[in-house]
Amino acid sequence: MNPSEKFFRRERRSVPAARHFAHAFLAEWGLADAERGGDVLLCVSELATNALVHGVPPGRQFRVFLRYDGRVVRVEVHDSGGGVPHLDAHSDDTDEGGRGLLLVDALADKWGVAERDLGKVVWAEFVTARRLAGV
Numbered sequence: 001m002n003p004s005e006k007f008f009r010r011e012r013r014s015v016p017a018a019r020h021f022a023h024a025f026l027a028e029w030g031l032a033d034a035e036r037g038g039d040v041l042l043c044v045s046e047l048a049t050n051a052l053v054h055g056v057p058p059g060r061q062f063r064v065f066l067r068y069d070g071r072v073v074r075v076e077v078h079d080s081g082g083g084v085p086h087l088d089a090h091s092d093d094t095d096e097g098g099r100g101l102l103l104v105d106a107l108a109d110k111w112g113v114a115e116r117d118l119g120k121v122v123w124a125e126f127v128t129a130r131r132l133a134g135v
Contacts (some may be wrong), residue, residue, distance in 0.1 A: 003067040008048070010056045018048040018064045024076070025066045031073065036126045039107040043124050046100035047077040048058065055079030069084055072109075073126045080119035 004025050008014035022044040026032040031040075044064065051062040056079050063078040085103050104111050108124035116122075 003010065003065060005065040007061045007063050009061055010052060012052070012056060014052060014062070015045055015048045019045050020051040021064060022066060025068075027074070029068050031068070034128060036128050038063060040075060040126050043104050043107055043126075044075055044077075044102050047075065047122050047131065049098050050085060050122065051077050051079040051081075054083065054085070055081030057081060068128075070125055071128060073125075073128060074123060075126075077122050078116060078119065078121045080116075082119070084113055084120065085122055 006018075006020075008018055010069075019041055022041055023032055023037075026034075026040060030089065031037050047071050048062065056062050059060050060080050062080075065074075065076040065078065067074045085101055087105060101111075104124050109127045111122070111124040112129075113120055113122050
């Protein structure tokens with residue numbers, strides 16, 4: 001299937017812009033209002049926020065890549081920052097941050113981190129109930 005990608009600047013408005021981009025992609029496949037559409041959009045927001053706050057050095061951008069193969073929606077957020085994101089199981093109800101990957105872990109069927117030449121890719125996959133004919 002046709003993947004879609006877009007680069008976003010290191011600025012706050014990039015998070016809602018990334019979510020809007022993902023919504024348009026899902027709508028194209030008839031998945032925006034499907035059972036997993038909200039999960040995908042929330043995870044795009046969380047991964048974009050993490051890239052913006054922790055992974056994108058000043059003057060750089062992050063990339064959102066989306067693919068749907070007729071059964072699985074894959075979200076990738078690429079950034080050029082160092083470090084490896086991890087679950088923070090020790091955050092409590094008073095912490096203002098640290099729950100993004102916990103949400104991704106709870107909502108996605110699979111997620112992980114891969115290295116790039118410069119930076120990393122944080123990805124999440126969502127199995128959909130809808131299947132395209134012939135896939």
